[in-house]
Amino acid sequence: MEVADFGLNDVERIGLQLVVYVNNDYYCAKELILFPHQTCPEHRHPPVGERPGKMETFRCRWGKVYLYVPGEPSPKIHAKIPKGREKYFTARHEIVLKPGDQYTIPPNTLHWFQAGPKGAVVSEFSTTSTDEHDVFTDPEIKRITKIIE
């Protein structure tokens, strides 16, 4: 189990718990576990060498997830944007994922997500993960992780 606090030391609000099942040169599979209203902050996966950037499919397994991508801003969004950091959440087109729903994020596309009021479990299927290359909108964020055995 990995806990990502994104260097903000505010993990219950901005953070993510992950179990990485496999991450090889071709594909990656993880389970993401989120507390109620816990947020994975806005980022994109840029090209790395000759690769086009990580492409990922989120499939909600339990709870509810509010996912935001570029496009027409949704009139009302369900996520509670972390106070004081509103300007670092620029994508405002909302997709709501309930168990059995999924959505694929193309490479190099800004996105962020937040769990609903009961939290969420989300399977992530993707190309290779290279977290150190992720580009976050919030300049304070560093992709620091803690390992819990």
Added chain:
Amino acid sequence: MEVADFGLNDVERIGLQLVVYVNNDYYCAKELILFPHQTCPEHRHPPVGERPGKMETFRCRWGKVYLYVPGEPSPKIHAKIPKGREKYFTARHEIVLKPGDQYTIPPNTLHWFQAGPKGAVVSEFSTTSTDEHDVFTDPEIKRITKIIE
């Protein structure tokens, strides 16, 4: 839900039920559901064009799976090999997967598997699936599938 009977019309013994979540140019994720002692027959995923052949990770979620790959034959194997077809199950190195266990099959490597006495649910994470290129040991097998809505 897809049902593969491999053209043998004996699906309860040799067959597989699948739910494909995603299958794009880079990665694929499926859930495999097997009846008690139902068998996925021996096959390999050869190179396709410039691709090295499908690589796949099986992760057992429920039940038990007996997986067979090339290598030192196991002294006793747990699977019941379908009668009359023994010679088409050549890989006899056994790996037993219980919930939470997983195993990755390299490209172009023979493998077959059978569910334990209660059946099994297995997540498959892999590179792109192109079932029509699969090479089966049993010459009677055709990768014909039925679609059930």
